[in-house]
Amino acid sequence: MTISEEVESWKVGALAASTGVTVRALHHYDHIGLLSPSSRNVAGHRLYTTQDVTRLYRISLLRRLGFPLEQISHVLDDPDWDLPAAVRRHLVDTQRRAAIAAALCNRLTVMADQLAAHTTSPSPDQMFGALEEMTMLDSSVHSTTTILIYDDLPAAHEYVVRVYGLTPGELERTPDGTAVHGEVRAGEQVIWMHPAGDGFRSPRDLGGVTGMTVINVDDADAHHARSVAAGAVIVEEPVDQNYGVREYGARDPEGQLWFFHSPLD
Incomplete structure (x- = not known):
């Protein structure tokens, strides 16, 4: 198959140079069927389109x-993948990193001016701040996002906010009203909620769980009392664990396990 001259396209080397993805990786994606070029030219070279x-x-x-x-x-x-929503989330993450880089740049400017003027050496607080910002930028692992699968996304979103006291985030819907993505927060931790579908099953359908979500709270007993009052299904009452926390467990309506703990004094 050939591609018309009116359609913008890139050979594999040009695509690699433009994106930073190696030619080897692109060949591998093609080999496993993850990303195959839409067309080839008359010489048989891969041609990648905007799609x-x-x-x-x-x-x-x-x-x-x-x-x-x-x-x-x-x-x-x-079919429920939402590219605009994904780009927005990517933008938020990039803005966060840009803010850290800007703060580090300002801090280093002050430190450089101090050293150039021979007035004073950078303080320990300045050094601590610079080290923290460097670590946040340089680490190859920056954060974690938990993704939980639900049959009824709106109901699950409402439940964990109301019963567990998590901070509500966006609940995205398609034009026909179908919920395709949900978010809640536990402090700085983001939890995504994804609809069940091909390859993704709710624990309720599977008849078991393969993981659990653990959240740190100020007071496990107070949080337990709040959750119980809101109708939580408790699977483990608050108990002191030998790894230094007091902890209780709950199960949401679709079978996801949640544990909440606070450090022991």
Whole structure:
């Protein structure tokens, strides 16, 4: 198959140079069927279109979020995938990193001016701040995002906010009203809520869980009392653990396990 001259396209080397994704990685994506070029020219060279570039962006974003390659194809083929929402979330993360970089730049400017003027040496607080910001920028691992699967996304979103006291985030819907993404927060921790679909099942459907969400709270007993009053299903009453926390467990209506703990004095 050939591609018309009117359609913008890139050979594999040009795409690699423009995106920073290696030619080897692009060949591997093609080999496993994750990203195959839409066309080839008369010489048989791979030609990637704008649609392919969009798919590559989605692949790179999902890899940044920690998805393994074998799961990415399921997410990409999900008809409820919302590219605008993904770009917005990517923008928020990039803005956060830009703010850290700007703060570090300002701090280093003050330190450099002090040293150049021979007036004073940078204080320990300045050094601590610079080290913290450097670590936040340089670490290859910056944060974690938990993703939980639900059959009824709006009901689950309402439940964990009302019963567990989590901070509500956005609940995104398609034009026909179908919920396709939900977010809640536990402090700085973001928890995403994804609709069940091909390759993604709610614990209620599976008949068991393979993980749990653990959240640190100020007072496990007070949080337990609040949750019970709101109708929580408790699977473990508050108990002192030998690893230094007091902890209780709960199960939400679709079978996800939640544990809440606070440090022992």
